[in-house]
Amino acid sequence: MGAAELISSYRLEVSSPPCEPGAERYNAFAHLDVDISALMPYVNAVWPGATYDKAGPHLQGRFRGHAVTLHPRMIALGGFADRAEAEALMQELIAELNRIWQERESIQPDYRKRERPSAVALYRLLPGANCKECGEETCFIFASKLSIGAAELGRCGRLRQPEHAWRLEKLRALLGEVP
Numbered sequence: 001m002g003a004a005e006l007i008s009s010y011r012l013e014v015s016s017p018p019c020e021p022g023a024e025r026y027n028a029f030a031h032l033d034v035d036i037s038a039l040m041p042y043v044n045a046v047w048p049g050a051t052y053d054k055a056g057p058h059l060q061g062r063f064r065g066h067a068v069t070l071h072p073r074m075i076a077l078g079g080f081a082d083r084a085e086a087e088a089l090m091q092e093l094i095a096e097l098n099r100i101w102q103e104r105e106s107i108q109p110d111y112r113k114r115e116r117p118s119a120v121a122l123y124r125l126l127p128g129a130n131c132k133e134c135g136e137e138t139c140f141i142f143a144s145k146l147s148i149g150a151a152e153l154g155r156c157g158r159l160r161q162p163e164h165a166w167r168l169e170k171l172r173a174l175l176g177e178v179p
């Protein structure tokens with residue numbers, strides 16, 4: 001296999017969804033010239049918390065704290081404060097996907113379908129302070145949003161405190177986040 005990039009060009013679209021309290025303001029979409037279906041089982045192997053469905057196919061995961069969905073000819077990335085951030089992170093994500101593709105000979109592709117972690121499983125790992133700093137009334141509401149990909153771990157400032165580092169590590173692993 002050669003070392004050619006799978007995704008060498010794409011058309012970027014950045015959109016702002018309708019205003020909702022707590023909504024992610026900007027989403028980025030990369031429209032691709034190539035079909036990346038063959039890449040997905042390798043990403044599924046490398047991102048442990050990804051949810052891959054070969055019917056479709058599509059894959060959902062997280063990259064640098066942002067929700068990602070891979071479709072055969074489109075990549076969606078969510079949760080940006082501004083357009084420049086969305087554009088920069090899409091570039092980084094595409095570089096990461098190309099890296100996985102180039103290293104596929106050393107990766108065992110994973111065709112299994114995984115479910116997202118439950119709200120209860122996530123809640124058990126949160127600090128449990130119900131301090132509302134994340135913008136939610138309780139840790140459980142935050143966990144519920146995490147479980148459906150509607151919140152970012154970074155919103156819980158307490159997880160950045162040294163005594164909670166182990167929680168953050170386990171939550172990232174459960175959610176399959178790429179640090």
Ligand code: SF4
Pocket residue numbers: 126127128129130131132133134135136137138139142155156157158159
């Ligand atoms: S910021 Fe963290 S500890 Fe505070 S309510 Fe939200 S999830 Fe719970």
